Amino acid sequence: MKSVALEAFPRAAAKRNAVKKLRAGGRVPGVLYGREGSPRAVEVDQKALETLVHHATSETVLVDLSLQGASHLALLQEVQHHPISGSFLHVDLHAVRADEKVTVSVPVEAVGEPVGVKTGGGVLEHVMFKLKVRALPKDLPEIIHVDVTGLEVDKSIHIGEIQPAAGVEILGNPGFAVFSVAIPKAEEAKPTEAVAVEGAAPVEGGEAGAAGAKAEAGKAEGAADAKKADGKKAPEAKAKGK
Amino acid sequence: MATTPDLTKHRKMHRGSRAGIARRGHTVAFGQFGLQALERCWMTTRQIEAARQTITRTMKRRGKLWIRIFPQKSYTKKPLEVRMGKGKAGIEDWVAVIRPANMLFEVDGVPEVVAKAGMRLAAAKLPIRTRFVVRGRA
Numbered sequence: 001m002k003s004v005a006l007e008a009f010p011r012a013a014a015k016r017n018a019v020k021k022l023r024a025g026g027r028v029p030g031v032l033y034g035r036e037g038s039p040r041a042v043e044v045d046q047k048a049l050e051t052l053v054h055h056a057t058s059e060t061v062l063v064d065l066s067l068q069g070a071s072h073l074a075l076l077q078e079v080q081h082h083p084i085s086g087s088f089l090h091v092d093l094h095a096v097r098a099d100e101k102v103t104v105s106v107p108v109e110a111v112g113e114p115v116g117v118k119t120g121g122g123v124l125e126h127v128m129f130k131l132k133v134r135a136l137p138k139d140l141p142e143i144i145h146v147d148v149t150g151l152e153v154d155k156s157i158h159i160g161e162i163q164p165a166a167g168v169e170i171l172g173n174p175g176f177a178v179f180s181v182a183i184p185k186a187e188e189a190k191p192t193e194a195v196a197v198e199g200a201a202p203v204e205g206g207e208a209g210a211a212g213a214k215a216e217a218g219k220a221e222g223a224a225d226a227k228k229a230d231g232k233k234a235p236e237a238k239a240k241g242k
Numbered sequence: 243m244a245t246t247p248d249l250t251k252h253r254k255m256h257r258g259s260r261a262g263i264a265r266r267g268h269t270v271a272f273g274q275f276g277l278q279a280l281e282r283c284w285m286t287t288r289q290i291e292a293a294r295q296t297i298t299r300t301m302k303r304r305g306k307l308w309i310r311i312f313p314q315k316s317y318t319k320k321p322l323e324v325r326m327g328k329g330k331a332g333i334e335d336w337v338a339v340i341r342p343a344n345m346l347f348e349v350d351g352v353p354e355v356v357a358k359a360g361m362r363l364a365a366a367k368l369p370i371r372t373r374f375v376v377r378g379r380a
Contacts (some may be wrong), residue, residue, distance in 0.1 A: 024279065083263055083264060083265070083342075084342055084343045109379075121303070123304065123350075125351075129377075184303065184304075184306060
């Protein structure tokens with residue numbers, strides 16, 4: 001992973017109101033922490049961070065951070081976004097050493113279309129979107145590509161089957177599935193009803209048939225309720241009449 | 243699809259608060275595409291089911307759908323022309339409390355065009371404004 005330059009400034013604003021003003025002024029609050037030294041409150045330029053994140057494959061980016069004239073190698077450990085607007089709220093910068101291995105979550109991407117999807121009618125399930133890897137900062141992959149073309153129905157690719165690049169170690173249980181191809185369950189259940197009711201497409205008809213049956217049952221229940229209600233109301237009416 | 247909880251500790255609940263925005267359940271966590279709420283509401287079982295059916299039918303035999311919300315909350319309503327008092331009324335319906343940013347549905351295994359079409363039709367069945375979101379795309 002190549003490191004990208006980013007400039008940070010020391011931050012005095014720590015309370016909520018002050019940090020809000022900071023964001024309004026085009027800065028993003030953050031924190032720089034690591035094994036050496038105590039955590040430091042920093043702020044970075046919003047546009048610079050936007051450019052950095054949008055040009056990267058994932059939000060785990062190696063940055064060459066310049067802070068008060070000193071240079072730090074750091075990882076964008078976490079970027080917090082606003083749930084609706086998506087704007088940056090806070091950034092965690094993890095200071096690392098170039099000669100020390102770090103553990104980072106890296107996104108996994110499928111390459112190709114599985115045989116099970118092409119011919120078997122299955123669906124490719126992306127079970128794990130990120131994998132934890134351990135490597136030197138310079139060896140960290142931006143993304144892990146996994147070839148899934150040979151994957152058949154009801155088969156999976158596990159963590160243990162993924163071949164990492166040289167110098168990279170994939171962590172986690174080797175038996176955990178990352179990709180699998182499965183037959184969709186919802187479509188299997190109701191084709192018989194569908195043919196019997198409408199002769200339409202199995203899934204839609206099945207649902208329509210089921211809905212129709214429910215509706216009929218509902219009507220029957222409704223009628224029963226109405227009768228009950230009539231029975232209950234009658235004495236009241238009599239009482240009022242008196 | 244289950245439309246009500248199997249068991250609740252208390253049948254009749256307080257109205258509660260719908261204030262604020264969703265701080266949990268607001269990201270695309272399972273699939274590739276999602277439908278995100280932009281307003282707040284009580285979403286009923288019927289509305290959720292109608293949207294679900296629409297998405298399923300648009301996707302036809304392909305893909306996978308996740309329903310990220312569930313009607314956990316019951317609400318009561320007095321019948322018409324009934325005087326106040328005499329205890330809390332019977333349960334009218336079950337609803338999911340939706341706040342802005344809540345992820346309502348997620349799909350995967352279909353092209354973006356299909357997912358978008360399904361979500362658009364489903365959104366028309368819902369009482370609030372929503373937006374189509376893609377994993378990793380702000």
